[in-house]
Amino acid sequence: MAESSRVLEVFSDYTCPFCYFNMENAEKLAKEFNIPIRWRYYPLHSDVPDEGIALTELLDVPLSEVEKWDREFSRTAAQLGLPFCSLDKTYNSRLAQELGMWAADHGKGHAFHKAAFEAFFGQGLNLASKEVLLNIAEKAGLPLDEAEKIITDRTYQEAVDKEWEAAEAKAITAVPTMIFGENRLIGAKSWEQMTALVQAGLADQ
Numbered sequence: 702m703a704e705s706s707r708v709l710e711v712f713s714d715y716t717c718p719f720c721y722f723n724m725e726n727a728e729k730l731a732k733e734f735n736i737p738i739r740w741r742y743y744p745l746h747s748d749v750p751d752e753g754i755a756l757t758e759l760l761d762v763p764l765s766e767v768e769k770w771d772r773e774f775s776r777t778a779a780q781l782g783l784p785f786c787s788l789d790k791t792y793n794s795r796l797a798q799e800l801g802m803w804a805a806d807h808g809k810g811h812a813f814h815k816a817a818f819e820a821f822f823g824q825g826l827n828l829a830s831k832e833v834l835l836n837i838a839e840k841a842g843l844p845l846d847e848a849e850k851i852i853t854d855r856t857y858q859e860a861v862d863k864e865w866e867a868a869e870a871k872a873i874t875a876v877p878t879m880i881f882g883e884n885r886l887i888g889a890k891s892w893e894q895m896t897a898l899v900q901a902g903l904a905d906q
């Protein structure tokens with residue numbers, strides 16, 4: 702199958718559980734239909750402090766509700782074979798997004814996404830921590846000296862700003878959102894729904 706001129710855009714955030722669950726299928730979809738995939742960023746809870754915040758406080762819900770979600774997410778992760786730990790706190794993902802854009806420019810986007818998602822959802826690590834981010838970069842096979850400079854100099858700050866502006870321009874209000882052609886899917890969807898999205902887009906070309 703010849704490569705499509707259209708790009709599968711996937712808006713996501715590293716602290717979004719449904720984005721985590723969606724990641725592997727999105728990559729599989731791109732390979733199966735031989736379409737380029739572009740991971741894009743969305744400002745999910747962008748005002749969260751670097752030291753993190755309790756989910757009960759952020760979402761204004763009782764602990765019992767957070768624990769219920771945790772059990773549901775744990776079951777989903779187990780079904781998908783993904784690591785998952787109990788989470789009662791979230792962190793600011795802005796720096797992780799900046800480093801993720803740099804990783805993508807160096808052909809390590811998927812490896813970085815996988816490592817970043819697993820660092821947060823598998824280990825509960827703080828994605829605003831330089832030490833954590835450097836460990837993620839190392840797992841993705843990226844040079845640590847360059848990664849540290851990207852973080853310190855905020856080299857990709859403007860690039861992520863533009864990503865957030867693009868999300869607003871495209872009326873993205875939730876993640877994950879997958880866009881192909883004129884069609885989109887919002888939230889965690891089945892494989893059948895994802896393939897239907899791409900098939901519809903290819904038919905419209």
